[in-house]
Amino acid sequence: MRKRRSLAMNLDAVAQKAGVSTSTVSRVLNNLEIVKTSTRSRVLKAAEELNYHPNLHARSLARGKSRILGIIVSNMENPFFLDIYRTLEADAHAQGLEVVVANTDYRSEQLLASVQLMIGLRVAGLAVIVSEMEEHLIQTVSGSRIPAAFYDVGTPQKNITNIRVDYRKGIKKTVGYLNALGHKRMAFVGHHSTLGPISERRKTFLESVQRCSPSAEPRIFAGPDSLDGGRQAAREMLESGFRATAILCVNDFMAVGVMRELREEGLQIPRDVSVTGFDNIKLAEFCSPPLTTVHIPREQIGHIIFDNVMGNGREEREVGREIVIDPELVVRDSTGIAAKS
Amino acid sequence: MRKRRSLAMNLDAVAQKAGVSTSTVSRVLNNLEIVKTSTRSRVLKAAEELNYHPNLHARSLARGKSRILGIIVSNMENPFFLDIYRTLEADAHAQGLEVVVANTDYRSEQLLASVQLMIGLRVAGLAVIVSEMEEHLIQTVSGSRIPAAFYDVGTPQKNITNIRVDYRKGIKKTVGYLNALGHKRMAFVGHHSTLGPISERRKTFLESVQRCSPSAEPRIFAGPDSLDGGRQAAREMLESGFRATAILCVNDFMAVGVMRELREEGLQIPRDVSVTGFDNIKLAEFCSPPLTTVHIPREQIGHIIFDNVMGNGREEREVGREIVIDPELVVRDSTGIAAKS
DNA sequence: AATTTTTCTGCAAACGCTTGCAGTGCAGAC
DNA sequence: GTCTGCACTGCAAGCGTTTGCAGAAAAATT
Numbered sequence: 001m002r003k004r005r006s007l008a009m010n011l012d013a014v015a016q017k018a019g020v021s022t023s024t025v026s027r028v029l030n031n032l033e034i035v036k037t038s039t040r041s042r043v044l045k046a047a048e049e050l051n052y053h054p055n056l057h058a059r060s061l062a063r064g065k066s067r068i069l070g071i072i073v074s075n076m077e078n079p080f081f082l083d084i085y086r087t088l089e090a091d092a093h094a095q096g097l098e099v100v101v102a103n104t105d106y107r108s109e110q111l112l113a114s115v116q117l118m119i120g121l122r123v124a125g126l127a128v129i130v131s132e133m134e135e136h137l138i139q140t141v142s143g144s145r146i147p148a149a150f151y152d153v154g155t156p157q158k159n160i161t162n163i164r165v166d167y168r169k170g171i172k173k174t175v176g177y178l179n180a181l182g183h184k185r186m187a188f189v190g191h192h193s194t195l196g197p198i199s200e201r202r203k204t205f206l207e208s209v210q211r212c213s214p215s216a217e218p219r220i221f222a223g224p225d226s227l228d229g230g231r232q233a234a235r236e237m238l239e240s241g242f243r244a245t246a247i248l249c250v251n252d253f254m255a256v257g258v259m260r261e262l263r264e265e266g267l268q269i270p271r272d273v274s275v276t277g278f279d280n281i282k283l284a285e286f287c288s289p290p291l292t293t294v295h296i297p298r299e300q301i302g303h304i305i306f307d308n309v310m311g312n313g314r315e316e317r318e319v320g321r322e323i324v325i326d327p328e329l330v331v332r333d334s335t336g337i338a339a340k341s
Numbered sequence: 342m343r344k345r346r347s348l349a350m351n352l353d354a355v356a357q358k359a360g361v362s363t364s365t366v367s368r369v370l371n372n373l374e375i376v377k378t379s380t381r382s383r384v385l386k387a388a389e390e391l392n393y394h395p396n397l398h399a400r401s402l403a404r405g406k407s408r409i410l411g412i413i414v415s416n417m418e419n420p421f422f423l424d425i426y427r428t429l430e431a432d433a434h435a436q437g438l439e440v441v442v443a444n445t446d447y448r449s450e451q452l453l454a455s456v457q458l459m460i461g462l463r464v465a466g467l468a469v470i471v472s473e474m475e476e477h478l479i480q481t482v483s484g485s486r487i488p489a490a491f492y493d494v495g496t497p498q499k500n501i502t503n504i505r506v507d508y509r510k511g512i513k514k515t516v517g518y519l520n521a522l523g524h525k526r527m528a529f530v531g532h533h534s535t536l537g538p539i540s541e542r543r544k545t546f547l548e549s550v551q552r553c554s555p556s557a558e559p560r561i562f563a564g565p566d567s568l569d570g571g572r573q574a575a576r577e578m579l580e581s582g583f584r585a586t587a588i589l590c591v592n593d594f595m596a597v598g599v600m601r602e603l604r605e606e607g608l609q610i611p612r613d614v615s616v617t618g619f620d621n622i623k624l625a626e627f628c629s630p631p632l633t634t635v636h637i638p639r640e641q642i643g644h645i646i647f648d649n650v651m652g653n654g655r656e657e658r659e660v661g662r663e664i665v666i667d668p669e670l671v672v673r674d675s676t677g678i679a680a681k682s
Numbered sequence: 683a684a685t686t687t688t689t690c691t692g693c694a695a696a697c698g699c700t701t702g703c704a705g706t707g708c709a710g711a712c
Numbered sequence: 713g714t715c716t717g718c719a720c721t722g723c724a725a726g727c728g729t730t731t732g733c734a735g736a737a738a739a740a741t742t
Contacts (some may be wrong), residue, residue, distance in 0.1 A: 006403070008463075010698050021722045026700060036720060051484050056461035057407065058396040059697035061727045064349070066398065077423060089444060093451075098458055100441045103430060110434075117439055120397035122349075143392050221674070227627045258625045286568045286601045288629040351728055362692045367730060377690060399728035402697045 009052050018046035036052050059123065066311050069310060070099045070123035070146075070337065072114045073195070074130045077226050078253045079281040081087045084129055084151075087302025095310065097124065104130055106225065112137060120143045125309035128153070131193045140244035149305040157320075161308040162322040163301055168204045170294040171248070171329035177329060182338035183274065184216045186214045187244035189258055191225035191251075201250055201278070204212060219244070223254070231256020238265055243271060245338040252277035252284045252293050259287065259334065270336035280330055289333035296327050350393050359387035370395060401463065410651060411487075412442045413455045413465035413533070415471045416566050419594045420622040421639065425470055425492075428643025436467065436651065445471055447534050447566065450674035453469045453478060460485045469494070472534045490646040496663075502649040503663040504642055509545045511635040512589070512666035515617050516549035518670060519587045523679035525557045525613060528585035530599055532566035535591050540621070542591055560585070564595070571598020579606055586614060586679040591627045592635050600628065600675065611677035621671055630674035637668050659666035 011022040020039060027035050027042040035043075046052075055238060060066040069092045073081040085101060090288065092099045100121065102114035111130060118126050126141065126148040133153045141148050142157040149161040178186065188205045195332055202220065209218040221237045223229030230249065234257070237244065249255035255277035259269055265272050269289055277284055277293035284291040294329045352363040359366065361380060368376050369384040376384075387393075401407040410433045414422040426442060435438045441462065443455035452471060454479055459467050467482065467489040469479055474494045480491050483498040490502040503659070518529065529546045539577045543561065550559040562578045564570030571590065578585065590596035596618035600610055608614050610630055618634035625632040645664060 008698085012698080022699080023701075023722060023724095025718090027721090030700085034720070039720080051481065053457060053460040053485070055698050056458070057401040057403070057463065058727090059461075059700080060398040061364060061396070061402055061697090061729085062699040062701085064700095064727065075418070076417070077427070079418070082423075086444075102440075103427075116394060117397075119394040120400075122396060122398065140392065144394070227623050231627075256627055260629075263629065283624075286597055287570075287627075288601075290605060293498050300572060349728085353728080363729080364692060364694095364731075365690085368691090371730085377689070380690080396728050399697090402699085402727090403729040403731085406731095597693065679723080 008041060008055075009050055010055065014043065014046050014050055014052050014080060017050060019044045023041060042078050066122050066124060067096065067307075068098050068100055068121060068123045070118035070121065070126040071099060072104060072111065072118065072126070072128045072130060073101065074104050075107050076103045078099070078225055079283060080251060080253065080279045081129055083281065083298040084302045084305070087299045087305055088127055091306040092310070093301060097310065106191075107279055108130070108132070108134065115141060119146065122146075125149075127151070127305045147309050148254065149309045151301065161162060161305070161307070162306075163304055163325070164322070165296055165301075165325045165327055166326070167200045170296075170329070171201055171204040172208050172277065173327075173329045174248055175205065175212055175295060177331070178248075178276070178335065178338075179212040181246075181274070181336065183246040184264060184338070185242070185244050186215055186216065186246045187219045187221060187237055187242065188250060189230060189237075189249045189254055190220065190222045190245055191229055191254060193225070205248060223257075224244075225251070227253065227257040227260070230254030230259075231261040232257075234258040234261035235245070238262075246335070247273060248277050249275065249277050252279045252281045252291055255291055255293070255334075257289050259289075259291075267336050272339050274335040274338070284330075286334070292332045292335040294327045295330050297325065301325065350397075351396065352392055355384065355388050355391055355393050358413060359384045375454060400489045405467060407463050408437065408591065409439050409441055409462055409464045410647075411459035411462065411467040412440060413445060413459065413467070413471060413523060414442065415445050415447050415453065417442070417444045419566055419592065420624060421592060421620045421637070422470055424622065424639040424662070425468075425643045425646070429647055432644065433651070434649040438651065441612045447532075449471070449473070449475065449529055456482060460487065462486075466490075468492070468650060469520050472513075490650045492642065492646070502646070504645055504649075504666065506666045506668055507661070508541045511619065511637075511670070512542055512545040513549050514668075514670045515589055515635060516546065516553055518672070519589075519615060519617070519676065519679075520553040522587075522615070522677065524587040525554055525679070526583070526585045527557065527587045528560045528562060528578055528583065529589050529591070530571060530595055531561065531563045531591040532570055532580075533563055534566070535563070536620060546585045546589060548605055564598075566592070566595060568594065568598040568601070570593030571600075572602040573598075575599040575602035579603075587676070588616050590616065590618050593622045593632055595621045596632055596634070596675075597624060597628050600630075600632075610675050613680050615675060615676040615679070625671075625673070633673045633676040634671050636671050637664045638666065642666065 011025050015022045015025045025043050028040050071085055071088055075081055082269050091100045095126050104110040104114055126146050129151040138154045142160055145158055179271060186209055190202055206218055209216050221233040223232035247258055249258055254276055254340035259275055262273055269275055277291045280293045284293050350368050351587050356363045356366045366384050369381050412426055412429055416422055430440045445451040445455055455470060467487050470492040483501055488500055488642050491540045493503050527550055529543060531543055546557055560583050562574040564573035588599055590599055596616055600616055603610060603614055610616055618632045621634045621636035625634050
């Protein structure tokens with residue numbers, strides 16, 4: 001490549017202007033205390049005047065690592081993911097780390113692309129909050145030597161921490177609670193990715209209903225993970241003629257959509273139908289009626305992930321650890337005694 | 342620096358394993374058609390087996406530019422920003438660009454940090470969707486030679502496109518509509534950043550009310566830009582003893598919080614109080630009652646920003662352009678005839 | 683078989699930064 | 713005046729890519 005005089009601003013330009021070497025400029029910009037005060041201010045002045053901004057790519061390259069925390073989530077639109085993201089971001093900023101997020105929209109090719117992006121960026125740590133992941137891809141992450149934490153997917157591995165919520169327990173509590181209120185005809189509303197064979201929430205729902213009242217015939221409906229998706233699922237249920245007295249939703253976000261459709265059809269909540277969610281997002285308190293749900297401590301999860309991925313005394317672990325979180329039922333106004341039919 | 346044999350996987354390792362030079366590997370990985378098919382597959386196999394992932398920092402450095410679109414928003418929690426982000430992300434991915442988002446939380450030091458991050462990353466384009474920005478910082482962006490688009494802030498400059506919504510018109514339509522319904526005692530609920538002297542929405546609200554009914558005494562309340570913030574502002578209003586018959590909110594997100602508090606206090610919407618929002622986010626249709634609001638075409642805005650920042654035939658412009666969008670009033674069920682008092 | 687052309691591949695410089703090491707200069711000690 | 717030590721600063725190699733150019737190999741032409 002022919003020597004092309006760079007137009008871009010670089011250390012060299014600042015160094016020349018300040019009459020020092022690039023090393024010195026570098027040291028000033030990195031706050032190395034070793035530089036003489038007078039030199040230091042000369043350099044700072046030059047940098048300021050030239051409107052200089054260090055090239056972070058070059059910096060990462062030279063340092064051999066980046067100061068970036070990578071985060072991958074399924075759906076930023078769902079406040080559940082957003083809350084975890086925000087906690088991670090806050091923790092990262094508190095330590096002077098930057099953050100880059102990728103959103104997969106539940107698409108596996110996007111998940112692949114996101115993982116490759118993070119590895120390509122040589123992120124200092126990686127948090128993966130998605131509902132499904134191919135074993136192959138898990139291995140890729142594990143083999144990348146990047147400290148990672150997975151939420152709700154895979155099993156502990158080299159360099160990987162696993163955080164999971166005991167959904168089984170959450171679902172059982174909910175079904176038990178509804179059963180005690182006399183509900184027999186229950187429906188489960190999931191989103192498409194909860195339809196996979198591995199969907200613990202869906203499976204547990206069926207089992208729990210089965211156990212509580214063997215005569216009941218639980219039904220499953222689904223839509224995309226969005227307000228509209230919940231609404232669609234509810235409409236589907238109504239059109240199918242199935243008259244549930246209680247609807248368990250896979251998360252609060254969809255539950256809000258479900259309630260909207262029920263209301264639209266003139267059904268009152270909880271008089272005619274009870275509705276429950278999962279996650280206990282802020283919106284669950286603000287919708288009408290406030291939603292009975294299962295609390296998942298998203299902030300706590302965020303902090304745990306951060307500590308495990310970026311924690312100070314973090315030694316390289318051969319085998320990862322697994323952390324299980326216990327969810328709690330939060331009763332509000334969207335549930336009540338089963339309607340007589 | 343002493344020669345340290347790199348542990349990290351790099352082009353060289355792949356090259357050795359495949360028995361070719363790094364140049365060839367590079368060409369294969371970049372899909373340069375020039376490589377012989379047999380060599381090509383040998384290289385791909387080696388890369389696969391070594392679980393190799395190119396170092397994107399090195400790549401950007403060598404290429405002198407990155408394939409990244411930078412996005413800065415005030416508050417990812419507010420679906421308004423999220424929607425624009427998602428549109429931009431989709432457009433970017435469609436062109437094989439990656440995206441990095443930064444969230445300022447309305448904090449100006451965070452905004453500064455975010456701008457520096459983006460410049461440091463040498464992003465290919467930058468979208469800034471924040472409600473306030475110091476002139477100095479605008480100049481920094483303008484001087485960075487990065488094609489940028491600002492939403493709702495600053496004025497067109499070198500390399501900078503400006504998109505703004507005619508809030509004035511939106512507010513006027515809303516106030517006019519409420520006035521026609523007989524509302525006299527109106528309140529405006531803003532978030533803290535709309536309290537600055539430059540807040541167009543707030544100012545226009547005061548002017549419009551003034552004009553429609555000179556005798557009215559409009560009031561202003563505020564909280565953070567969140568569901569809770571809306572709730573707080575509403576509580577503040579109730580505690581102040583001011584009994585508005587209509588409340589205009591600076592956005593839908595806060596309006597949902599406002600309605601929650603009113604409901605809590607036993608006030609019925611719209612029988613006792615009318616409430617309006619701004620933005621027309623999805624949630625506005627899903628809350629109860631569905632919210633009367635002003636539609637801001639976020640997808641369109643996203644596309645416009647993308648085209649102006651990353652558009653193909655994008656020549657370097659000395660002076661930026663300004664694009665103004667006209668908002669429409671969307672009437673739903675949260676507004677009605679003013680209560681007699 | 684010699685030459686020309688074409689197709690591939692490798693060499694090495696460059697991208698902008700960090701950092702170990704080797705100075706340089708200057709104060710104080712001898 | 714020479715020396716020692718200390719506080720700074722500069723040199724240059726190295727980080728992992730890309731890519732212009734030139735060389736090598738293969739194919740086509742004479």
